[in-house]
Amino acid sequence: MSDIQLVEAPPGVEGAGFFATSLDKAIGLARSNSLWPLPFATSCCGIEFMATMASHYDLSRFGAERLSFSPRQADLLMVMGTISKKMGPVLRQVYLQMAEPRWVMAVGACASSGGIFDTYSVLQGIDEIIPVDVYVPGCPPRPEAIIDGFIGIQKLVQTESLRRRNTPEYQKLLASYGIQ
Amino acid sequence: MQNHPVYTDNDPQTAPSTLNLGPTHPATHGVFQNVLQLDGERIISGVSTIGYIHRAFEKIAEHRPFYQITPLTDRLNYCSSPINNMGWHMTVEKLLGIETPKRVDYLRVIVMELARISDHIVCNGVLGVDTGAFTGFLYMMEYREAIYEIYEEVCGSRLTTNIGRIGGFERNFNAIAFNKLRKFLKDFPPVLREFQALFNRNRIFVDRTKGVAAVTAEDALAYSWSGPLLRAAGVDYDVRAMNPYSSYEDFDFEVPVGENGDVYARFLVRNEEMWQSMRLIEQALMKLEKEPTDIFHADVPEFYLPPKEEVYNNMEALIYHFKIVMGEIDTPTSEVYHSVEGANGELGFYLVNDGGRSPYRLHFRRPSFINYQMYAPMSRGMLLSDAIINMSSLNVIAGELDA
Amino acid sequence: MGKITNEELLKKINEKFDQQITVVGEPYGLLTIETGREQIIELLEFLKNDTVLQFIFLTDITAVHYPETANPIGIIYHVHSLVNNVRIRIKVFLPAEDYHIPTATTVWHGANWMERETYDFFGVIFDGHPDLRRILNVDDMTVFPMRREYPLEDPNRVDKKDYFFGR
Numbered sequence: 001m002s003d004i005q006l007v008e009a010p011p012g013v014e015g016a017g018f019f020a021t022s023l024d025k026a027i028g029l030a031r032s033n034s035l036w037p038l039p040f041a042t043s044c045c046g047i048e049f050m051a052t053m054a055s056h057y058d059l060s061r062f063g064a065e066r067l068s069f070s071p072r073q074a075d076l077l078m079v080m081g082t083i084s085k086k087m088g089p090v091l092r093q094v095y096l097q098m099a100e101p102r103w104v105m106a107v108g109a110c111a112s113s114g115g116i117f118d119t120y121s122v123l124q125g126i127d128e129i130i131p132v133d134v135y136v137p138g139c140p141p142r143p144e145a146i147i148d149g150f151i152g153i154q155k156l157v158q159t160e161s162l163r164r165r166n167t168p169e170y171q172k173l174l175a176s177y178g179i180q
Numbered sequence: 181m182q183n184h185p186v187y188t189d190n191d192p193q194t195a196p197s198t199l200n201l202g203p204t205h206p207a208t209h210g211v212f213q214n215v216l217q218l219d220g221e222r223i224i225s226g227v228s229t230i231g232y233i234h235r236a237f238e239k240i241a242e243h244r245p246f247y248q249i250t251p252l253t254d255r256l257n258y259c260s261s262p263i264n265n266m267g268w269h270m271t272v273e274k275l276l277g278i279e280t281p282k283r284v285d286y287l288r289v290i291v292m293e294l295a296r297i298s299d300h301i302v303c304n305g306v307l308g309v310d311t312g313a314f315t316g317f318l319y320m321m322e323y324r325e326a327i328y329e330i331y332e333e334v335c336g337s338r339l340t341t342n343i344g345r346i347g348g349f350e351r352n353f354n355a356i357a358f359n360k361l362r363k364f365l366k367d368f369p370p371v372l373r374e375f376q377a378l379f380n381r382n383r384i385f386v387d388r389t390k391g392v393a394a395v396t397a398e399d400a401l402a403y404s405w406s407g408p409l410l411r412a413a414g415v416d417y418d419v420r421a422m423n424p425y426s427s428y429e430d431f432d433f434e435v436p437v438g439e440n441g442d443v444y445a446r447f448l449v450r451n452e453e454m455w456q457s458m459r460l461i462e463q464a465l466m467k468l469e470k471e472p473t474d475i476f477h478a479d480v481p482e483f484y485l486p487p488k489e490e491v492y493n494n495m496e497a498l499i500y501h502f503k504i505v506m507g508e509i510d511t512p513t514s515e516v517y518h519s520v521e522g523a524n525g526e527l528g529f530y531l532v533n534d535g536g537r538s539p540y541r542l543h544f545r546r547p548s549f550i551n552y553q554m555y556a557p558m559s560r561g562m563l564l565s566d567a568i569i570n571m572s573s574l575n576v577i578a579g580e581l582d583a
Numbered sequence: 584m585g586k587i588t589n590e591e592l593l594k595k596i597n598e599k600f601d602q603q604i605t606v607v608g609e610p611y612g613l614l615t616i617e618t619g620r621e622q623i624i625e626l627l628e629f630l631k632n633d634t635v636l637q638f639i640f641l642t643d644i645t646a647v648h649y650p651e652t653a654n655p656i657g658i659i660y661h662v663h664s665l666v667n668n669v670r671i672r673i674k675v676f677l678p679a680e681d682y683h684i685p686t687a688t689t690v691w692h693g694a695n696w697m698e699r700e701t702y703d704f705f706g707v708i709f710d711g712h713p714d715l716r717r718i719l720n721v722d723d724m725t726v727f728p729m730r731r732e733y734p735l736e737d738p739n740r741v742d743k744k745d746y747f748f749g750r
Contacts (some may be wrong), residue, residue: 085721086720086721118735118736118737119735119736119737120728120733120734120735120736120737120738121719121720121728124737124740124742
């Protein structure tokens with residue numbers, strides 16, 4: 001018996017030789033365990049992300065082995081570190097280049113709120129320019145916290161309805177950021 | 181710099197192409213932008229743009245009391261924050277004329293050398309990744325975690341340590357910290373030896389790095405390089421040896437020097453520095469045995485924040501706590517420059533004080549900022565893939581670059 | 584410590600630049616002199632090329648702003664002689680609204696970004712600089728943020744209500 005654990009099946013109807021569940025549950029299960037993160041690492045939190053990816057903490061255990069440095073193929077934008085006003089348009093551009101469905105995680109105090117840098121040059125939280133799904137506190141967060149945030153994203157992905165990205169609410173949210 | 185051929189052909193078939201390298205390029209380990217003109221794979225010219233995480237440290241420092249500037253220095257070179265912390269504390273101590281006990285100095289040496297090792301682990305490990313060898317990185321990162329665990333015992337934090345206080349340490353090193361330190365000193369050398377065995381004579385690695393981005397000593401000095409980069413170019417300038425601080429004069433260590441300043445020489449210099457750092461830590465541990473075990477800060481109640489339990493129960497401590505926090509203690513009106521050997525070079529603090537609660541002006545001499553300005557000029561004529569490993573061996577830390 | 588003392592160093596400089604420099608002091612053992620922008624480059628070149636002094640290492644260039652004085656912006660050079668292991672600090676104060684000083688890039692390549700940073704923060708024009716642009720801040724910024732009159736925080740913020748901060 002190997003010690004590899006399989007994910008639990010979503011709730012559904014089971015019988016001899018068949019298993020029935022709804023499509024969005026099945027897709028959510030697959031998506032949440034094969035997220036391709038795009039690490040947008042600018043500063044200190046990026047170094048903790050390096051630790052998260054490396055041998056000790058190993059984010060690959062959660063199906064995020066494959067870092068996608070191209071926004072086109074990424075599902076999850078992990079913004080780690082201070083985003084200055086000079087960097088803001090770049091971050092927004094990267095977000096716009098990602099295909100739907102896309103999730104955003106703000107790792108660390110700077111990405112969430114500007115952190116200790118309440119200055120003329122620092123963007124006070126990335127949610128001023130793009131919508132954020134999960135915030136991870138800490139300056140920098142420990143790798144455990146980053147993993148916790150990642151699990152939070154997985155839960156969101158798992159339970160997201162397939163129609164969410166077409167709803168007027170979601171369109172309204174994007175429009176509030178000026179994204180069509 | 182030597183003269184590289186400049187291609188001026190205007191034929192559209194061979195016209196130079198423009199490549200935007202960064203600011204979010206995976207191979208650049210940080211937010212640097214270089215707009216390169218390429219002829220095939222060869223770089224004709226490049227323009228560096230920096231400032232993508234400019235956070236206005238120097239402006240913030242003008243608004244913070246001395247002890248609140250330590251967290252800012254953490255975020256300069258976040259791969260080796262303790263060196264920055266200690267450098268800042270020593271700058272203030274120099275300004276205030278505080279003499280630290282020997283035991284504090286030795287403890288500081290331990291922490292600073294650990295930080296140097298952790299920084300070089302990242303730099304050399306990532307250099308391996310960029311040349312296609314992930315293994316070394318994964319081996320070494322495990323031991324960076326070991327270093328972080330030692331920090332955790334000392335100050336409770338991993339990366340941005342905010343370690344120490346003006347005058348010494350916030351608390352004494354506990355027995356677990358020393359045990360972890362001894363374990364690290366026992367476990368790390370075989371790993372480092374194996375790491376060196378993996379790389380030093382590895383044909384692919386040597387072919388990728390030897391002779392790449394070679395810099396002469398004259399060029400390095402003209403661009404004010406310092407640290408391992410300058411030493412790899414053959415100049416044995418090390419602040420620890422030349423202007424010893426924190427009792428480095430009591431220690432016996434060598435300053436490794438390279439020959440031709442190429443990527444390979446920088447790699448070797450950094451590896452050797454890790455060995456020297458371990459020597460320093462071992463000596464510091466031996467010296468500590470002769471020191472009284474309960475001293476961990478200088479006896480300067482007017483600048484050293486008292487422990488919280490004393491603040492609540494002891495009148496004198498409460499008064500000092502109030503005075504320090506409210507900035508009611510006079511400091512000399514003067515200016516001071518102090519530098520320490522950061523992991524990337526001479527990390528200097530230029531502090532102009534007007535006697536107030538916070539510095540009148542604080543300027544950081546940031547080695548990454550000064551080292552990186554040669555990148556675009558030296559990339560001229562280089563292959564694009566060589567420019568990438570050149571950047572990772574410069575070990576430019578974005579936080580320090582942009583301040 | 585250093586192989587030449589500050590007195591010897593000062594004597595050497597005075598031989599060549601008599602009356603053109605004033606000694607500010609020796610705070611914490613670091614000789615500090617002040618000079619004018621007319622001879623600053625000549626002085627730096629002398630320090631670098633003199634066979635005895637050999638101040639070959641430019642440690643730093645920065646500036647300090649004293650808004651209340653007649654010469655508000657001081658440019659501070661730290662130069663290091665690696666051979667003699669001695670440092671010197673040179674100050675040049677610039678008159679208000681005329682922040683021009685010749686560039687030191689002709690002496691050290693490394694002065695390039697240090698001067699760009701000083702321009703970015705303080706608005707000092709380094710005459711003859713090959714590429715004097717903003718370096719850390721956004722290109723379209725109109726102020727020089729390190730001058731004392733400019734606030735630390737972004738004045739355009741709307742989410743920061745004063746009553747939360749007791750002001």
